Structures are given as structure tokens and as C-alpha cells.
Amino acid sequence: AMSYKSDIEIAREAKKLPIQDIGSKLGMSHDDLLPYGHDKAKVSQSFINSVQDKPDGKLILVTAINPTPAGEGKTTTTVGLGDGLNKIGKNAMVCIREASLGPNFGMKGGAAGGGYAQVVPMEDMNLHFTGDFHAITSAHSLLSAMIDNHIYWGNEQEIDIRRVQWRRVVDMNDRALRQINVSLGGVANGFPREGGFDITVASEVMAILCLANDLQDLEKRLGDMIVAYRRDRSPVYCRDIKAEGAMAVLLKDAMQPNLVQTLENNPAFVHGGPFANIAHGCNSVIATKTAMKVADYVVTEAGFGADLGAEKFMNIKCRKAGIAPDCVVLVATVRAMKMNGGVAKADLGAENVEAVMEGCANLGRHIGNLKSFGVPVVVAINHFVTDTDAEIQAVKDYVETQGSEAILSRHWELGSEGSADLARRVAEIADSGVSQFAPLYNDELTLFEKIERIAKGIYRADEVLADKKIRDQLKLWEDQGYGNLPVCMAKTQYSFSTDPNLRGAPTGHSVPVREVRLSAGAGFVVVVCGEIMTMPGLPRTPAAENIHLNAEGQIEGLF
Numbered sequence: 240a241m242s243y244k245s246d247i248e249i250a251r252e253a254k255k256l257p258i259q260d261i262g263s264k265l266g267m268s269h270d271d272l273l274p275y276g277h278d279k280a281k282v283s284q285s286f287i288n289s290v291q292d293k294p295d296g297k298l299i300l301v302t303a304i305n306p307t308p309a310g311e312g313k314t315t316t317t318v319g320l321g322d323g324l325n326k327i328g329k330n331a332m333v334c335i336r337e338a339s340l341g342p343n344f345g346m347k348g349g350a351a352g353g354g355y356a357q358v359v360p361m362e363d364m365n366l367h368f369t370g371d372f373h374a375i376t377s378a379h380s381l382l383s384a385m386i387d388n389h390i391y392w393g394n395e396q397e398i399d400i401r402r403v404q405w406r407r408v409v410d411m412n413d414r415a416l417r418q419i420n421v422s423l424g425g426v427a428n429g430f431p432r433e434g435g436f437d438i439t440v441a442s443e444v445m446a447i448l449c450l451a452n453d454l455q456d457l458e459k460r461l462g463d464m465i466v467a468y469r470r471d472r473s474p475v476y477c478r479d480i481k482a483e484g485a486m487a488v489l490l491k492d493a494m495q496p497n498l499v500q501t502l503e504n505n506p507a508f509v510h511g512g513p514f515a516n517i518a519h520g521c522n523s524v525i526a527t528k529t530a531m532k533v534a535d536y537v538v539t540e541a542g543f544g545a546d547l548g549a550e551k552f553m554n555i556k557c558r559k560a561g562i563a564p565d566c567v568v569l570v571a572t573v574r575a576m577k578m579n580g581g582v583a584k585a586d587l588g589a590e591n592v593e594a595v596m597e598g599c600a601n602l603g604r605h606i607g608n609l610k611s612f613g614v615p616v617v618v619a620i621n622h623f624v625t626d627t628d629a630e631i632q633a634v635k636d637y638v639e640t641q642g643s644e645a646i647l648s649r650h651w652e653l654g655s656e657g658s659a660d661l662a663r664r665v666a667e668i669a670d671s672g673v674s675q676f677a678p679l680y681n682d683e684l685t686l687f688e689k690i691e692r693i694a695k696g697i698y699r700a701d702e703v704l705a706d707k708k709i710r711d712q713l714k715l716w717e718d719q720g721y722g723n724l725p726v727c728m729a730k731t732q733y734s735f736s737t738d739p740n741l742r743g744a745p746t747g748h749s750v751p752v753r754e755v756r757l758s759a760g761a762g763f764v765v766v767v768c769g770e771i772m773t774m775p776g777l778p779r780t781p782a783a784e785n786i787h788l789n790a791e792g793q794i795e796g797l798f
């Protein structure tokens with residue numbers, strides 16, 4: 240069998256243009272960019288303001304079926320499709336999320352795509368990049384410190400120290416920090432209480448950076464964040480602790496989108512990085528809306544399967560940003576079809592047409608769900624070199640029975656040569672104007688009805704289980720004026736249900752709500768379902784064990 244170069248070998252060989260040349264493709268002059276080295280830059284707010292009156296380009300969302308642990312190639316297909324659109328003469332760019340160090344050193348790896356469909360410099364992107372995640376961690380940590388400090392110096396706001404909602408964050412998969420005690424050690428250290436860490440991408444600061452329109456909006460939203468409750472259950476806001484100004488200062492540069500390029504020197508915005516299982520899973524609104532002003536076609540992604548990332552893209556990001564997808568690309572892979580057809584991870588390489596057909600039920604469920612948002616859907620079969628013709632044909636035949644179309648795309652192996660067919664079809668659909676986007680629910684429903692609408696409408700659950708404490712909390716937030724917010728479901732990415740082992744298209748299951756959190760600054764209610772954790776753990780063999788510097792001082796092992 241042919242041997243294929245690793246992602247990082249391909250990325251290292253990339254012939255990159257100076258970042259100013261990439262910016263000029265988007266109408267940016269040199270002083271519109273703040274360079275971070277030769278191949279990365281931040282886009283200035285003055286440039287963003289200067290393009291607001293331009294018409295919007297077409298918006299294309301890339302989502303996927305329920306993935307294997309490795310992921311099925313949404314980011315890879317986003318980049319491959321963007322390059323394919325440029326290849327057929329379109330003025331296109333991509334908007335993707337920044338990588339978190341957690342999965343990078345854990346199991347999933349990086350977030351720059353793969354093969355010949357990558358954004359470069361992938362090493363920088365998957366590590367410190369331009370420092371945005373460090374800034375978000377610092378801003379979050381400043382507030383954490385100021386909360387316990389406020390309590391230490393007399394607790395004028397009368398925070399009930401049993402009801403401090405604000406947790407700490409670190410950008411790492413560290414299960415040991417999930418549940419801890421803070422302020423131990425006696426009088427000098429303050430008032431002991433329970434606390435814990437989430438991973439940075441689950442921070443409300445991340446969500447706010449991804450939903451804010453500009454720095455002023457960012458600071459207002461930071462002030463709106465609820466950090467704790469008093470004994471009378473009234474909320475204590477971040478602005479009561481007077482932290483939002485300094486937090487905005489720490490986030491000043493992080494608020495600006497990052498410009499980089501694909502292997503084929505096409506422009507890419509990489510900005511914000513919430514996961515889609517524990518957060519809303521979409522890159523920033525400011526990057527997406529700016530891209531729509533400077534390109535005719537914008538290809539963007541939403542994390543994990545369409546039951547998570549795409550649902551939140553539609554019901555949270557589009558609703559709040561006033562944007563709508565002109566076409567949705569649903570990425571399917573033969574290997575994920577087999578997994579959804581019950582094949583164990585170790586056996587996904589062997590041909591198994593029956594399992595592919597079995598697993599297509601998952602694909603069919605996602606096609607139907609996406610169409611219920613009023614948007615046209617194209618299935619992109621993200622080709623793996625191990626796929627057989629029979630398996631690919633089985634997916635195509637099935638998709639046809641669902642009244643949709645499946646296009647094979649070989650961008651991982653061939654770059655834009657491999658995605659030109661997909662690009663032609665997607666551009667045609669996006670240009671046709673057939674999309675009639677509408678979110679799944681309107682603001683007037685109660686919070687619990689919104690949860691049910693998603694659980695029953697998207698997950699095909701029979702019921703939502705929530706004990707009295709949860710229902711009372713939702714009711715209290717409605718009484719406090721938060722009932723019109725959308726909900727952000729946190730659940731496993733492996734299944735429509737909350738049982739990660741229940742593959743395919745399960746029905747008759749129940750969705751147990753374990754906890755609800757009000758992100759009053761971001762403007763949504765997080766609904767934690769089943770066993771999902773907002774601080775992931777590392778796997779038995781972390782990817783970190785294979786990441787090192789070689790004799791020439793180059794990074795090896797990132798993927």
C-alpha cells in the first residue's frame with residue numbers, strides 16, 4: 240500500500256505566502272493587519288468596521304454524522320471545500336475554530352484539518368497560536384481570584400459560598416481538578432468552599448468572545464455574567480465584583496480574528512474554539528460576519544455531529560448573529576457508517592457493506608433533522624484511501640433514497656483537485672437561494688419546552704428527565720427574565736442519546752438532565768445531560784507521549 244505523509248510533514252513542506260499577501264486577497268492593506276510573525280496576523284477592528292456596508296457572501300455550514308473518536312473530517316472538509324471553491328474560480332474563504340491543548344495532547348489531536356486539506360502553520364495553530372486561549376484563561380482566572388478575594392474581605396455582596404457558580408479553568412484535560420476544595424489552610428487563606436476546574440473552551444468567557452460583536456459588546460456581556468447567588472437566590476453579577484473592565488483589557492487582542500492560510504494559499508479565519516459537546520461548538524461571530532463581507536463564499540464548521548454543533552449553529556449562532564446558511568454540507572465517512580452500524584473500532588478497516596448500510600440510518604436521521612431547519616443538504620463522502628467502491632456506492636444509494644445527494648470528495652489525498660465536484664455542486668445550491676432557514680424553536684417557549692423540542696425533535700427521545708431542583712431552577716430563571724434565551728445542550732458526541740454506546744438512530748430513549756447553568760453573558764442556558772464532563776480526562780495513552788522535538792528542533796507528532 241502507498242505510504243502517506245503525516246499531516247505535520249505536509250504542513251512543514253507548505254509553500255506559504257507572506258500573511259500580508261493573503262490579506263490583500265481580502266482587500267486588506269498592510270496596516271489593516273497586526274502580524275504575528277510571517278504567517279499569522281490579527282485583523283484590525285478598523286478594517287472590520289470599514290467593510291460593514293458590503294453585501295454578504297454565501298454561508299456554507301459543514302457538519303457531520305455522529306463521529307468515531309478520531310472525528311470524521313469536518314475541519315478537513317471545510318478546508319478542502321474552501322480550496323475547491325477557489326479552484327473553480329470562486330472568491331471563497333474558510334472560518335474554523337482554534338485548537339484546544341486538551342484534545343491536542345489527549346486523543347483527538349489538532350484542529351487544522353488533515354492531509355492536503357489543512358490550514359498552516361498547523362504547529363502554531365495547535366499550540367500557542369496567537370495567545371487567545373491563554374488570554375481567555377487569564378481573564379477567567381482574574382474573575383475567579385476576585386470572587387474569593389471579595390469573600391475574603393468581608394463579602395459585601397453577601398455571596399452564598401455554597402452557590403458560587405463560577406468555576407476555574409485550565410486549557411488541559413485534567414480530571415483531577417474537576418472537584419476540589421479551595422481556600423484551605425486557615426484564616427489567612429480565606430473561607431473554604433467546594434470548587435473545581437472546567438477546560439478553558441467550556442468557559443463562558445470563550446462563549447462570549449465567540450458571540451460578541453465587538454469589544455464594547457464583549458465588556459457588557461462580561462459584566463452580565465452571573466458568578467454566584469445570594470441566600471435569597473438573587474444573582475451576583477461579574478459587574479458586582481467590578482472585574483469586567485480588567486477582563487476586557489486582557490481580551491483586547493483575543494477579540495480580533497486571526498488570519499492564516501490553507502496549504503493552497505487561500506485565506507482562513509481561525510477564531511474562538513468552544514467544543515460542541517460541552518459548549519456551542521462554533522467559531523466566532525465576528526470572524527464569520529467579517530468573512531461574509533470580504534468573500535463571496537464562506538465555509539464554516541460546527542463541532543461533532545449535526546445533533547450537537549449544527550443544532551447549536553442554527554439555534555444559537557444564527558439566531559443571535561442574524562445569519563443563515565445557504566447550504567449545509569453533511570460529512571459522512573465509510574468508517575463512521577460502519578461504527579454506527581455496530582462495527583468495533585478495531586475492525587473499521589475491513590470491507591463491510593452490510594454494516595455501512597446498517598449505519599446509514601444515522602446519516603438518514605441527520606439529513607432529516609437538517610432539512611427541518613429549511614436548509615438544503617448535500618452529503619459529502621470524505622474519502623479515506625481504505626474505502627472500497629462497494630462501500631462508497633452503498634452510501635450514495637442510501638442517500639438517494641433519502642431524497643438527497645452524496646458527492647465523493649478526495650480533498651485529504653488530492654487537495655482542491657479532489658473537492659472540485661463538491662465545490663461546483665455546493666456553489667450551485669448556495670447561489671440558487673432555495674434556503675429558507677428557520678430555527679427549531681422561537682424565544683417564547685419555556686426553557687424546559689426548548690430542551691424537550693431538541694431532545695424529541697433532534698435526538699428522537701421519548702422524554703426529558705429533570706428532577707424538581709432542575710425544573711425549579713429553570714422556572715426561577717424565567718421569573719428573573721431569562722426565559723427567552725436559547726438552550727445549549729451538553730451531551731456525548733457519539734450518540735443521538737446520552738448513552739455513548741447507543742449508535743445508529745436510537746428511539747425510545749430518555750434524556751436525563753443532570754445540571755443546568757445560566758450563561759447570562761453569552762445568552763444561553765447550558766443543559767448538562769448524562770455523564771458528559773466539562774473537564775475531560777486524558778486517555779490511557781495521551782497523544783502527548785508521541786509529541787517531541789526532532790534533532791533539527793522541529794516538532795514531531797502533532798496531528
Ligand SMILES: Nc1ncnc2c1ncn2[C@@H]1O[C@H](COP(=O)(O)OP(=O)(O)O)[C@@H](O)[C@H]1O
Nearest residue numbers: 309310311312313314315352353621622623651
Ligand atoms: N479523508 C481522510 N483520510 C484520512 N484521514 C483523515 C481524512 N479526513 C480527516 N482525516 C483525519 O481524521 C482526523 C479528524 O479530522 P478532522 O477534520 O479534525 O475532523 P473533525 O473536524 O470532524 O473532528 C484528523 O486527524 C484528520 O487528519
Ligand SMILES: O=COP(=O)(O)O
Nearest residue numbers: 310514515520542543
Ligand atoms: O467540538 C468538536 O469539534 P470537532 O468535531 O471538530 O472535533
Ligand SMILES: [Mg+2]
Nearest residue numbers: 310313314350
Ligand atoms: Mg474539527
